[in-house]
Amino acid sequence: MGKKGNVAIITGASSGMGREFAVQIAQNYPSIHEFWIVARRRERLEELQEKLLGRRVKILALDLSRQEGIDTLEKALAEEQPRVRILVNAAGFGIIGKIGKMKEEDCTGMVDTNCRALTAVTHITLPYMTEQGQIIQMASSAAFMPQPGFAVYAASKSYVLSFSRALGRELAGRGITVTAVCPGPVKTEFFDIAETYEAVKLYKKLTMARADRVVYQALVDAKHGRSVSVYGSLMKGFRILAKFLPVDFLMLFVK
Numbered sequence: 001m002g003k004k005g006n007v008a009i010i011t012g013a014s015s016g017m018g019r020e021f022a023v024q025i026a027q028n029y030p031s032i033h034e035f036w037i038v039a040r041r042r043e044r045l046e047e048l049q050e051k052l053l054g055r056r057v058k059i060l061a062l063d064l065s066r067q068e069g070i071d072t073l074e075k076a077l078a079e080e081q082p083r084v085r086i087l088v089n090a091a092g093f094g095i096i097g098k099i100g101k102m103k104e105e106d107c108t109g110m111v112d113t114n115c116r117a118l119t120a121v122t123h124i125t126l127p128y129m130t131e132q133g134q135i136i137q138m139a140s141s142a143a144f145m146p147q148p149g150f151a152v153y154a155a156s157k158s159y160v161l162s163f164s165r166a167l168g169r170e171l172a173g174r175g176i177t178v179t180a181v182c183p184g185p186v187k188t189e190f191f192d193i194a195e196t197y198e199a200v201k202l203y204k205k206l207t208m209a210r211a212d213r214v215v216y217q218a219l220v221d222a223k224h225g226r227s228v229s230v231y232g233s234l235m236k237g238f239r240i241l242a243k244f245l246p247v248d249f250l251m252l253f254v255k
């Protein structure tokens, strides 16, 4: 079925920004004929299907942190040979807390999902990406500097930002753009898991952005081929500070 039209593959589509990407792409990209939506919670993906304006939908209820999940997606790609116009890698999570106070699997889980799975999904999808294709990777403003108390998550998102910018250069010859999306705190279910050990800081609570706005901005930036998408003046300012001020000084304020 994939051969008939352009496909958008969206991971992390069962909630938050991944879900919002699916809804906004369905509303604004008539050239996308089919969606492949990926996450672990099948019932959420089935609910989302109803919102995709009658487009063909392939539901892939997969755990991307496990090799079986990646293998299943790879097999589906090989069988259907889709023309992938948009890939959104939004599957990911973060847990607040000091490394020594967290379970090992919580720490390595962030690396497995945010870095390994994102890299694998990108790698296996690349052969099917069309010219003018767009890859949108959910990084975070946490990528801009190390964050004591959110160390693994911030490091995982630095990886996503660095990987995505370099990949964009590698793919320029194929006419494929790569956009790393780097929002500050966004009001989604992300914080249900993030607060497993510790509550989110008050300044983050007070500066939460809306998922629909972040995603709208990301789609505009991706359309213009921008390598980085930062929503809002606060995070744009933070990015500049993080570029120019010494890291040790900045870390005094993020404890």
Ligand SMILES: NC(=O)C1=CN([C@@H]2O[C@H](COP(=O)(O)OP(=O)(O)OC[C@H]3O[C@@H](n4cnc5c(N)ncnc54)[C@H](OP(=O)(O)O)[C@@H]3O)[C@@H](O)[C@H]2O)C=CC1
Pocket: 011, 012, 013, 014, 015, 016, 017, 018, 038, 039, 040, 041, 042, 044, 062, 063, 064, 065, 066, 089, 090, 091, 092, 093, 094, 113, 138, 139, 140, 141, 182, 183, 184, 185, 186, 187, 188, 189, 190, 191
């Ligand atoms: N909210 C925020 O403040 C910010 C979030 N981000 C990033 O944006 C992305 C989306 O987050 P957001 O929408 O906020 O959070 P949500 O928790 O709402 O969404 C996360 C999505 O990832 C999916 N997911 C998580 N683990 C796996 C897995 N192992 N396999 C497959 N799917 C998985 C979840 O689905 P399911 O549970 O069904 O598997 C869900 O659909 C993440 O990468 C996050 O790090 C970046 C900046 C700010």
Ligand SMILES: N[C@@H](C=O)C(=O)O
Pocket: 094, 139, 140, 141, 142, 183, 184, 185, 186, 204
């Ligand atoms: N940017 C947010 C998550 O990615 C945060 O800093 O909480």
